[in-house]
Structures are given as C-alpha cells and as structure tokens.
Amino acid sequence: MAHISRRSVLQGMGAGLGALAAAGPLFNANKAFAAREKELNILCWEGYNSAQVLDPFRSQTGATVKAESLTNDPTMINRLRAGEINTWDLINVNNPWARKVMLPEKLIKPLPKAEFEPFFAKMMPEFKWPYKWAMSEDGSELIGMAQRFGPYSFVVNTDKVSRKTAEDTGWDLFNDPALAGKYGILESDDWNVFNIFIIAGIDPFKVHTPDEFAKFEETAKRVFKGAKLIGDIASMNQALISGEIDLHMTGGTYSVSPARADGHPNLRGITPLRGPLPGGKGGIAWIEITSTVNNPNLSPLALDFLKYVQGPEVAHTVAFAEGTFNPVAQMGNKACFDLFTKDELDAIQWDSLQEEMDRSAEYDIVPDYDKALDLMNAAKRLRG
Amino acid sequence: MADLAIAPPRQEAAPEGAAQLRHARMLSVGARCALPVALLLGIGFLAPLVAIFGYAFATPRSFDVFTSFTLANFATLFDTTNTVWLSFFWSCGLALLTVAILAVVAYPIAYGLNLVFGRWSALISVFFVFPLFVSENVRLYGWVLFFIKNGVLDGTLKWLGLAGGPEVLYSPGITLFGMVYTYLPFMLFPMTLGLALVPRDLVDAARDLGAGRLFIWREIELPLAMPGILIGMLLTFVLAIGATAEAKILGGQSIIVISHDIEIAFTYSQNWPLGSALAVLVTFFIGALTLFALSKLDLDRMLGRR
Known part of the structure; x- marks a missing residue:
C-alpha cells in the first residue's frame, strides 16, 4: 500500500522540478542542435x-x-x-x-x-x-x-451540362438566370475574386478602374445570390453527385479528381474556350x-x-x-x-490536360485584391 | 488503496512578532506550489486575449501589433455602408431562436429525467451525452447525408414510391435546426439540475392546498428552477452566437454568421486587425450580456444554500 503524505508529494515535486531543470535545454532544441x-x-x-x-x-x-x-x-x-x-x-x-x-x-x-x-x-x-x-x-x-x-476554372456534371456546351458558353453559364439555384461556389475566395472578374468580362490580373469595380460588385452580388450553396471541395462533389447542383464555380482537376476517381467520370473540370484573360484565354491554371x-x-x-x-x-x-x-x-x-x-x-x-493548360492563363496576383475581396465579402453577406 | 496523511488544521492563533506576521501573510505551501502552474495558465489565458486586443488597434492589414495605434478598424466596422451588421444580426437572431426553441424542447425532457423516467433516467442522459463524443462536423455532415437529394430521407421516400423528401438543405432554417441539435445537451443538463433543486414537498404542499397544475408550474416549479434554466439559456446563447459549422455545412453559407466573418478576416482577407476588432466587439457584447444575466441570478439559491 502506498503511503502518500504531503511531505512525500513535495519531495516528489522537488525531484520532478529538478529533472525538468536538467532537461531544460531539450526545450530549446533548435539552439541546442544548431x-x-x-x-x-x-x-x-x-x-x-x-x-x-x-x-x-x-x-x-x-x-x-x-x-x-x-x-x-x-x-x-x-x-x-x-x-x-x-x-x-x-x-x-x-x-x-x-x-x-x-x-x-x-x-x-x-x-x-x-x-x-x-x-x-x-x-x-x-x-x-x-x-x-x-x-x-x-x-x-x-x-x-x-x-x-492543373487548370482551375469550373466543374460541371456533364449529364446536365455537356462538356461542349460548358466549354463553348464558358463563364456566361454563371450569367444565365436559368441556372440560378443550380450552381455552387467553392469556398476559395482568392479564386472566386478571379472568377467574378472573369464572369464580369474583366481580366483579373490588372489594376481596375472604378467602372470595372462597379461591374465586379454587381456581378458578385448576382452570382452569390444565385448560388445554391457555398462550401468546401467535399460539399461541392457531394452536391454534384447527389444532383443538388449541376455545376460549381472555382474548380478543376484539383477539386473534382477525387470524385472522378471514385467512379463519377461524368463530373468534369472545364476550361472555357475563350474569355477576357490576356490572349483571349478562358481559364486559369496554377502551378x-x-x-x-x-x-x-x-x-x-x-x-x-x-x-x-x-x-x-x-x-x-x-x-x-x-x-x-x-x-x-x-x-x-x-x-x-x-x-x-x-x-x-x-x-x-x-x-484534355494539354489543351486546357494551353487555354489557361497562369495564376497571378490581383493588384487590387483587397478591395475586390471586400466587395465580394459584402456581396456574400447579402445572400441571406 | 492509498492513505492520504492530512496535516492537522493550522492553529488560527494571532501572530506574535514580525516573523510570525510575515509568515502569516505568506502564501500557504500549497498555493506556492501551485503558483507556477497558475502563472502558466494565467499567461495562457491572457496572452491570446491581449494579442487580439492589441491587433484590434493596429494599422489595418498590417502586423504592427503594439507598435501602431488606430481606431480605423472600429471605424470600418461602424461605417454605415459596411454590411457586417447583417452577420451580427443573423448570429444574434439565430442564437436567440436557438435558445427559445431549446427552452421549449428541453424542458419536458428535463422534467422527464427528474420525475418520469425513473431508473431509465441515467441511460436516457447517456443518449443525450453520447453524440458529444463525435466531432460536431462529422455529425453535421451526417445530417447533410440524411437530408441531401437522393440521400437517406429522400432516397428512402422515393424507394417507398413517395414523392421524395423536402428540400431543406442550404437554408437559414436548416442552420437553425443544426444549432438546436448541436446545443441541446448544453440547455438540457443545467435545466435538469435546476428542476432537481425544486423541493417536492413544496409542490405536494401546494397541491394539498388546492393549487392546480398550471399554478404549481408557474408559481413554484418555474421560479425555483429558473437559475438552472437561465444558466442553460446563457450557456446556449454564448455558444450559439459563436457557431459557424452549422451555417457552413448544413446552411451552405446561405447566411454569413459573425464568427465566419472573423474567420474570413483572418484567412482570405489577411486583415488580422479588422478580424481582431470584430472579435473584440463580439467578446464585449457577449461579456456584457453574460454579466447582466449573472447579476440577475441568485447563485446562492441555485446552489441550495438557502
């Protein structure tokens, strides 16, 4: 039977603190092992x-x-x-x-x-x-x-929107009132800033004029209002597979590949044939x-x-x-x-990887990203 | 089994001489031993709060904490064109609704746990506690699978030859459902405790004197159980006003709640000062509300000291 008294507890604590002091240098391992x-x-x-x-x-x-x-x-x-x-x-x-x-x-x-x-x-x-x-x-x-x-523009369920239609219509799909309530938006706000600019017909990777920002704001409000849901990659794939949505903005190989590997080849990342990016390119790719x-x-x-x-x-x-x-x-x-x-x-x-990369501009930095993001966040709040 | 040798109680004699006086003023051995841990916990508690408070007054979109001072972040939040009040409105509104619904839902269950379920009470309590062992996000994704098109509910109804389930996902309503579901235990158990403190003799006496069930409930049970009910309401409100996952996972961000706005400021916006200012405002709001509610509570009565 163990006999524990205050003295023995204090002795134990003293020994523990001593050991801690001895082991002190280990807590600063970065410096100890330069x-x-x-x-x-x-x-x-x-x-x-x-x-x-x-x-x-x-x-x-x-x-x-x-x-x-x-x-x-x-x-x-x-x-x-x-x-x-x-x-x-x-x-x-x-x-x-x-x-x-x-x-x-x-x-x-x-x-x-x-x-x-x-x-x-x-x-x-x-x-x-x-x-x-x-x-x-x-x-x-x-x-x-x-x-x-990989290319990263948007993803469609090709059973609902054919690859040809999606590539040809491009970002205007999100301007189509008939598709309101049938699309989702991936929660990836830096990419969403790019894509709202593109849907508004504006190159995102340049300094924007007040008129362009006004167009961006109007587009952001409309596109976010029309979205059925905003969520992460798992939510988007789940909503596509279940039939809750037919397409979602911001997405590509990176987001849809797990669903495709899981036996849903009808879900496909799309790079539009044309768009407002330099050289008339319609998509953006990341490296x-x-x-x-x-x-x-x-x-x-x-x-x-x-x-x-x-x-x-x-x-x-x-x-x-x-x-x-x-x-x-x-x-x-x-x-x-x-x-x-x-x-x-x-x-x-x-x-289609090569042709999609050829149709994509490379990811870049939006010079006035902060302002655009603030406008987009405000637009998001108006969904409710 | 261990024996714990407890020292005899200290004599409370008046100190004699300076040495004894100094000794009397010193912390007890236990307190001195606990001091390092207490300091560590104190720093751990205060450091993030101080950092957030410092950032709230830093230059917007900078990391100049404690080296810059500006009220610009608060000015941005109180700017009439800023729509952040919408998020605040949704968070407060949903939290209030959650509390109201839970008060109505949890009361009969708490009553049952105290007076009706008898020896099954413990098992039923476990059923309410058990979900807390599973991550909230996992449980909410489970509800998505239940409600989603061709999911558990819709698929089963279609299989039975019916029209299918209702479209409830991705709406403020389902967000509220998620919050009610998540915070039920936090309302239920304080309420159960509150009801347990109602002396049954008092209820019996009232009944013997001819009081009706509604009268007994209104004049005896409810007032005496009120501290527990209020604690449950307060706890639920504080948790619900900071809820994010329900609006994100079930609600599909059909509304943006205030904690999500704070998250956005710290991540995509990388505007830590603005996010901190928002966090400080929300903290003060909840703190003031909590202090107000606690000032109305008679803790002595709740703890049965009277």
Missing part, C-alpha cells in the same frame, strides 16, 4: 503533409518531419511575415508568390542551381529550364521547384512552387526533401496523395508517367 539535421518543417497545401509522402522520407532519414497544410497562399505567407520564418524550412505555394513576393521580401532563399537544374530536364516540356516561375524576376536565381499543377524558407537555421533536410519528391515513385505518390489528385511536372519522365494507371490518368483528365 544544425537541425533530424528535423524538417513544411508549410504546404494538402498532399505534401500526407503520411504516404512523408513516412518513407522519415524512415530514410530518421528525422522528425512536421507538415502543416493550409488552403490559401496569403495565410501561409503571412505566417512567415508574422515571425514563423524561424520555424519552417519549406513553403509550398502557387506560382507567383515565390517570385513576386517572397523572394523580394527575403522570406525564401535561392536553391543551389547546379544541384537542381538537372531535375528540370526530366519534367514536362513546359517546365524546362529556365522555368519562369521557378526563377527570380531577373532570371539569375533558382527559387523553387515545380511539381503539381505549385516549393521553396526553401529564409530560415537562419535551415534544416539541411530541406534540400534533401526537394530532391526526394522529384523521384518518379514519390512524384507519383505526391500526384495521388490523399485529398486531391493532380498531374505533376515529373510526368515528363517516362519512368514516372508509366506508374500512372489508366484510371488515374482519367481521374486527372489527362486526355
């Missing part, structure tokens, strides 16, 4: 944080790898701005942020060109060295590696760039991980990591491409 050889922290879009991708790397290196996924670029970048530059080793965001924002603000640091240039030779032709979004504005520095990409954070104590594993995900098997795993399925630049390498089954290629709409 090189951080066994630690890697990744800030990324979902997929890179999956066990399928990380576990083999953990086994190979014996390292503690932590990855946090977020679903919009500005949040990730502001985490670095707010002081987490000392925490993260890799950041994975959409194409323009590395080149136009993070490098000028010294949030990321360049990669050793000699080590990474050879990987571009094995990527798909449009990613060949020197790939624009992987390089600094002046072209002198390599600032990140490309991997996942993820993964960069090393300008962490004063960067883990050496950061570069190892960037090389690791270039391997054919790992690239295939990244493409089909849990959550969303996407094409990867490494599919230019036959060894990687051959790992994709027919069903997997169908899920990522490989049959």
Whole structure:
C-alpha cells in the first residue's frame, strides 16, 4: 500500500522540478542542435503533409518531419511575415508568390542551381529550364521547384451540362438566370475574386478602374445570390453527385479528381474556350512552387526533401496523395508517367490536360485584391 | 488503496512578532506550489486575449501589433455602408431562436429525467451525452447525408414510391435546426439540475392546498428552477452566437454568421486587425450580456444554500 503524505508529494515535486531543470535545454532544441539535421518543417497545401509522402522520407532519414497544410497562399505567407520564418524550412505555394513576393521580401532563399537544374530536364516540356516561375524576376536565381499543377476554372456534371456546351458558353453559364439555384461556389475566395472578374468580362490580373469595380460588385452580388450553396471541395462533389447542383464555380482537376476517381467520370473540370484573360484565354491554371524558407537555421533536410519528391515513385505518390489528385511536372519522365494507371490518368483528365493548360492563363496576383475581396465579402453577406 | 496523511488544521492563533506576521501573510505551501502552474495558465489565458486586443488597434492589414495605434478598424466596422451588421444580426437572431426553441424542447425532457423516467433516467442522459463524443462536423455532415437529394430521407421516400423528401438543405432554417441539435445537451443538463433543486414537498404542499397544475408550474416549479434554466439559456446563447459549422455545412453559407466573418478576416482577407476588432466587439457584447444575466441570478439559491 502506498503511503502518500504531503511531505512525500513535495519531495516528489522537488525531484520532478529538478529533472525538468536538467532537461531544460531539450526545450530549446533548435539552439541546442544548431544544425537541425533530424528535423524538417513544411508549410504546404494538402498532399505534401500526407503520411504516404512523408513516412518513407522519415524512415530514410530518421528525422522528425512536421507538415502543416493550409488552403490559401496569403495565410501561409503571412505566417512567415508574422515571425514563423524561424520555424519552417519549406513553403509550398502557387506560382507567383515565390517570385513576386517572397523572394523580394527575403522570406525564401535561392536553391543551389547546379544541384537542381538537372531535375528540370526530366519534367514536362513546359517546365524546362529556365522555368519562369521557378526563377527570380531577373532570371539569375533558382527559387523553387515545380511539381503539381492543373487548370482551375469550373466543374460541371456533364449529364446536365455537356462538356461542349460548358466549354463553348464558358463563364456566361454563371450569367444565365436559368441556372440560378443550380450552381455552387467553392469556398476559395482568392479564386472566386478571379472568377467574378472573369464572369464580369474583366481580366483579373490588372489594376481596375472604378467602372470595372462597379461591374465586379454587381456581378458578385448576382452570382452569390444565385448560388445554391457555398462550401468546401467535399460539399461541392457531394452536391454534384447527389444532383443538388449541376455545376460549381472555382474548380478543376484539383477539386473534382477525387470524385472522378471514385467512379463519377461524368463530373468534369472545364476550361472555357475563350474569355477576357490576356490572349483571349478562358481559364486559369496554377502551378505549385516549393521553396526553401529564409530560415537562419535551415534544416539541411530541406534540400534533401526537394530532391526526394522529384523521384518518379514519390512524384507519383505526391500526384495521388490523399485529398486531391493532380498531374505533376515529373510526368515528363517516362519512368514516372508509366506508374500512372489508366484510371488515374482519367481521374486527372489527362486526355484534355494539354489543351486546357494551353487555354489557361497562369495564376497571378490581383493588384487590387483587397478591395475586390471586400466587395465580394459584402456581396456574400447579402445572400441571406 | 492509498492513505492520504492530512496535516492537522493550522492553529488560527494571532501572530506574535514580525516573523510570525510575515509568515502569516505568506502564501500557504500549497498555493506556492501551485503558483507556477497558475502563472502558466494565467499567461495562457491572457496572452491570446491581449494579442487580439492589441491587433484590434493596429494599422489595418498590417502586423504592427503594439507598435501602431488606430481606431480605423472600429471605424470600418461602424461605417454605415459596411454590411457586417447583417452577420451580427443573423448570429444574434439565430442564437436567440436557438435558445427559445431549446427552452421549449428541453424542458419536458428535463422534467422527464427528474420525475418520469425513473431508473431509465441515467441511460436516457447517456443518449443525450453520447453524440458529444463525435466531432460536431462529422455529425453535421451526417445530417447533410440524411437530408441531401437522393440521400437517406429522400432516397428512402422515393424507394417507398413517395414523392421524395423536402428540400431543406442550404437554408437559414436548416442552420437553425443544426444549432438546436448541436446545443441541446448544453440547455438540457443545467435545466435538469435546476428542476432537481425544486423541493417536492413544496409542490405536494401546494397541491394539498388546492393549487392546480398550471399554478404549481408557474408559481413554484418555474421560479425555483429558473437559475438552472437561465444558466442553460446563457450557456446556449454564448455558444450559439459563436457557431459557424452549422451555417457552413448544413446552411451552405446561405447566411454569413459573425464568427465566419472573423474567420474570413483572418484567412482570405489577411486583415488580422479588422478580424481582431470584430472579435473584440463580439467578446464585449457577449461579456456584457453574460454579466447582466449573472447579476440577475441568485447563485446562492441555485446552489441550495438557502
């Protein structure tokens, strides 16, 4: 029978505090192990944080790898701005942020060109060295590696709206009063800003005039009022499959591929044939760039991980990591491409990928995004 | 089994001399041992509040917390052209409706748990607690599957050769349903406790003296159970005014609630100062309301000390 008295409890606590004091340096491991050889922290879009991708790397290196996924670029970048530059080793965001924002603000640091240039030779032709979004504005520095990409405009149930009609009518589908109450809007507000501009017939990636903003506001109010629901990817796919909606704004391979892989090939990401984007393009495509954070104590594993995900098997795993399925630049390498089954290629709409990318402008930064977002949020509140 | 040797109670003799006086003023050993943890908890509680408060006065769309001071964020919120009041209206309205509906729904259940269900009360209580072990989002997605077109309800009705289920998803009404469903236990259990504190002798005496059921309910049960009912209402209101998931998952964002507006400010808008100002306003509103309600409650009576 244990005999517990106040004295014994206090003695125990004293011993505990002593042990805590002795173990103190462990709580400051970053400084104690200055090189951080066994630690890697990744800030990324979902997929890179999956066990399928990380576990083999953990086994190979014996390292503690932590990855946090977020679903919009500005949040990730502001985490670095707010002081987490000392925490993260890799950041994975959409194409323009590395080149136009993070490098000028010294949030990321360049990669050793000699080590990474050879990987571009094995990527798909449009990613060949020197790939624009992987390089600094002046072209002198390599600032990140490309991997996942895809067209991202809107998604239709082709049983209700044929692919031909959707591609031909394009964004005007959302101007059609007959379709009010039959479409959803994916909760991805940065993309929704782009798409409201496009539905209004305006190029989103430029400085806008007051008249254009007035048109944007009117369009936002109308499009949001007409939406049956706003929700996440799972909600959109569920609503499409159940027949609650026939199409949804903001979406593409990234959002619809899980549903297609689940046996719903009638759901399809659509890139319109034409639109108000430069060159008359009708869609927008994203390309993820993964960069090393300008962490004063960067883990050496950061570069190892960037090389690791270039391997054919790992690239295939990244493409089909849990959550969303996407094409990867490494599919230019036959060894990687051959790992994709027919069903997997169908899920990522490989049959039309090239033509959709050709019809898409590349994701860019809206110069007056804040104002547009405020107008769109106000429009959203008027739904009720 | 462990024996716990408890020290004899301290003599409350008047301190003699400066040393004894100092000793008497010092914290007890227990309090001193608890001090580090208390400090840690205090900092953990205060730090985020101080940060939010600091950000509320920072330059809009900046991270200049504690280095800038402006009332611009509050000015933006009180700008007459700002539609954020709509979100506030929806949150308050839905929270009030949730409380009203739950008061009516939970009362008979609480009454039953105290006086009707007998030995089944414990089991029935478990049924009401059990859903709390499952994530709220999972439960709400379950309701989506139940109500969605060709889902459990619609599909079953069609299978039976009927016209199918009603279209209820993605509306403010289903958002309210979700809130009532989610917050039922938070109203039910304080109310059950309140009703348990009503002395049955008093009810019997009133009945013996010829009081009718409605009279007994109005003049005895309700006033004596009121502290429990009010605590339940307060708890439910505070939780419901901050609810987001119901409006998002079941309601399909057919309305934007105030907590969603705060979330948008911290994520897509990346306007932490504006989101903080909104959070501060909502916190003050709820805090004032809570203090007002608590000032009306007689905790002594509720705890049965009288």
